[in-house]
Amino acid sequence: MRLLLRQVGHHYADLPVLEDISLDVAQGETVAIIGPSGCGKSTLLNLVGGLLPLQQGSIETLGAPPPGCLNPLTFVFQDFALLPWRDVAGNVALALEHHDLSRVERDARIQDVLALCGLSDFAKALPKQLSGGMRQRVGIARAIAVRPAVLLMDEPLSALDAQTRELLMEDLLAIWGRERTTTLYVTHNLAEAVRLADRVMVLSRRPGKVKTIIGIPIPVLERGKPQHAAALAALQEDLWQSIKIEAQVADREMLGEAQHG
Amino acid sequence: MAEPRTRIAFRGGGFVLGNRRWAPWIAFVIIIAGWEAASLSGLLPALFMPAPHEVIAALRDLVNSGKLGNHIGASLYRVLVGWALGTSCGLVAGFAMGVFSMARAAGLPVVAALFPIPKIALLPLLILWFGIGEPSKVATIALGVFFPTVVSTFSAVDAVPRNLIRMAQSFGLGMPDILRKVVWPGALPGILAGFRISSSIALILLVSAEMIGTQVGIGAFILGAGNLMQTDQLVAGVVLLSILGLAISFLLSLAEKTLLRWR
Numbered sequence: 001m002r003l004l005l006r007q008v009g010h011h012y013a014d015l016p017v018l019e020d021i022s023l024d025v026a027q028g029e030t031v032a033i034i035g036p037s038g039c040g041k042s043t044l045l046n047l048v049g050g051l052l053p054l055q056q057g058s059i060e061t062l063g064a065p066p067p068g069c070l071n072p073l074t075f076v077f078q079d080f081a082l083l084p085w086r087d088v089a090g091n092v093a094l095a096l097e098h099h100d101l102s103r104v105e106r107d108a109r110i111q112d113v114l115a116l117c118g119l120s121d122f123a124k125a126l127p128k129q130l131s132g133g134m135r136q137r138v139g140i141a142r143a144i145a146v147r148p149a150v151l152l153m154d155e156p157l158s159a160l161d162a163q164t165r166e167l168l169m170e171d172l173l174a175i176w177g178r179e180r181t182t183t184l185y186v187t188h189n190l191a192e193a194v195r196l197a198d199r200v201m202v203l204s205r206r207p208g209k210v211k212t213i214i215g216i217p218i219p220v221l222e223r224g225k226p227q228h229a230a231a232l233a234a235l236q237e238d239l240w241q242s243i244k245i246e247a248q249v250a251d252r253e254m255l256g257e258a259q260h261g
Numbered sequence: 262m263a264e265p266r267t268r269i270a271f272r273g274g275g276f277v278l279g280n281r282r283w284a285p286w287i288a289f290v291i292i293i294a295g296w297e298a299a300s301l302s303g304l305l306p307a308l309f310m311p312a313p314h315e316v317i318a319a320l321r322d323l324v325n326s327g328k329l330g331n332h333i334g335a336s337l338y339r340v341l342v343g344w345a346l347g348t349s350c351g352l353v354a355g356f357a358m359g360v361f362s363m364a365r366a367a368g369l370p371v372v373a374a375l376f377p378i379p380k381i382a383l384l385p386l387l388i389l390w391f392g393i394g395e396p397s398k399v400a401t402i403a404l405g406v407f408f409p410t411v412v413s414t415f416s417a418v419d420a421v422p423r424n425l426i427r428m429a430q431s432f433g434l435g436m437p438d439i440l441r442k443v444v445w446p447g448a449l450p451g452i453l454a455g456f457r458i459s460s461s462i463a464l465i466l467l468v469s470a471e472m473i474g475t476q477v478g479i480g481a482f483i484l485g486a487g488n489l490m491q492t493d494q495l496v497a498g499v500v501l502l503s504i505l506g507l508a509i510s511f512l513l514s515l516a517e518k519t520l521l522r523w524r
């Protein structure tokens with residue numbers, strides 16, 4: 001399914017947060033969204049996911065959702081958002097129970113995604129018994145269990161330590177190796193963006209506007225190869241240059257707000 | 262010359278609370294033994310405070326006369342029906358106030374105005390409405406239980422992490438599913454904590470309500486014993502109340518252990 005954003009704008013009370021965001025995301029494409037703190041990245045994702053009412057512009061999907069899709073626009077959250085009273089299988093089940101699936105079908109889906117995310121041995125574990133990385137694997141398993149048309153990932157790895165992040169990126173790539181879902185991927189981490197995305201959209205400081213969109217011309221699954229390391233590093237440096245000033249100014253603005261507000 | 266060697270002394274002890282299963286029993290034994298000793302030595306005159314063995318004798322008489330069952334039965338009935346009634350209404354109102362802005366805006370000032378009224382002050386009014394029999398006693402307890410339940414349920418619902426509700430919405434769960442699968446289990450710890458308070462209130466109101474217009478019930482028994490200066494029976498009644506309170510607290514702990522295993 002394709003995703004079309006046209007001149008999307010948003011404001012909270014009289015605080016403008018997003019201005020004139022237009023973007024086409026192709027079927028199966030991953031677009032990373034980076035930008036300074038507070039520039040409206042989460043707001044944009046929530047607009048696309050229907051968790052915030054649209055104020056300006058239009059957001060549409062184009063095309064049919066994949067077969068078996070139960071929830072076209074599906075989130076993976078930074079804080080995992082797992083129900084602490086449900087075990088791993090139960091947390092995945094939450095996304096399925098209210099749909100018209102037979103028990104057998106449901107259990108099969110759960111088994112399937114747990115296996116895919118390396119969680120088969122943890123089906124009966126409670127979230128509190130899991131490491132951060134394992135918890136986010138549950139968040140990812142829950143998301144792909146509904147066979148989403150568009151994945152909305154809001155800093156899915158930010159709460160994890162660097163090594164776990166690395167492992168989860170490999171897992172994501174492995175999952176995407178089977179089937180690519182159209183994805184919006186918000187991150188602060190330029191290395192993540194360069195590693196996972198087909199294109200990177202850089203937003204300016206608040207109110208967030210599209211500053212630039214940089215394509216990453218190396219196929220996602222080949223980016224681990226050493227011959228691409230230099231090119232990727234150069235792309236990451238480009239991104240850093242385009243976001244550095246914005247981040248600096250945004251940082252100072254925050255101080256100003258704290259002093260005046 | 263050798264460098265001085267110093268062994269590292271452990272200084273991180275204390276301030277860690279562990280399990281001491283036997284401690285409550287020892288405390289009980291010490292208190293009762295001290296009490297008995299004070300009575301036997303004449304430090305506690307029997308007129309003012311009966312000795313534990315006299316209280317036990319009074320309890321035994323109560324059992325033998327067959328009146329124990331009557332008193333406890335009547336009290337349990339009033340407390341259970343009153344508490345259940347007040348709790349179920351309180352849960353519904355508290356839930357509504359936690360979830361719907363309208364219910365919250367309308368309910369908060371009402372609760373704030375009515376909560377502080379000592380419900381026992383309303384007993385005469387309730388007797389006027391419901392008669393002197395069981396309904397007025399049950400209603401007093403229900404009313405006393407209702408308000409703290411509303412408040413604890415409301416704040417428990419309010420404290421359910423919003424991100425979990427948004428997660429559920431993002432997966433397309435409807436309002437009834439979200440209430441049942443997210444809000445209710447998320448609020449349960451706070452609600453059960455509220456039960457501890459409301460059950461104590463129910464016991465307090467029970468005794469007060471039983472002091473008017475009835476001959477059966479632990480409260481009536483205590484009042485009767487007091488009027489006749491039968492302090493051994495009076496304390497026996499108090500002991501019954503305390504056992505009832507302990508039993509309720511035990512049941513609540515059991516409920517917490519089974520329902521909140523995930524914590």
Ligand SMILES: Nc1ncnc2c1ncn2[C@@H]1O[C@H](COP(=O)(O)OP(=O)(O)OP(=O)(O)O)[C@@H](O)[C@H]1O
Pocket residue numbers: 012013015017035036037038039040041042043044206
């Ligand atoms: N519900 C809200 N009401 C009012 N202001 C809000 C609300 N949510 C966000 N904001 C403000 O809008 C701006 C954008 O918020 P948003 O969360 O979209 O930014 P972000 O780019 O995701 O930031 P971060 O990188 O810190 O996650 C911020 O200044 C934030 O304080």
Ligand SMILES: [Mg+2]
Pocket residue numbers: 041042043154
């Ligand atoms: Mg954000």
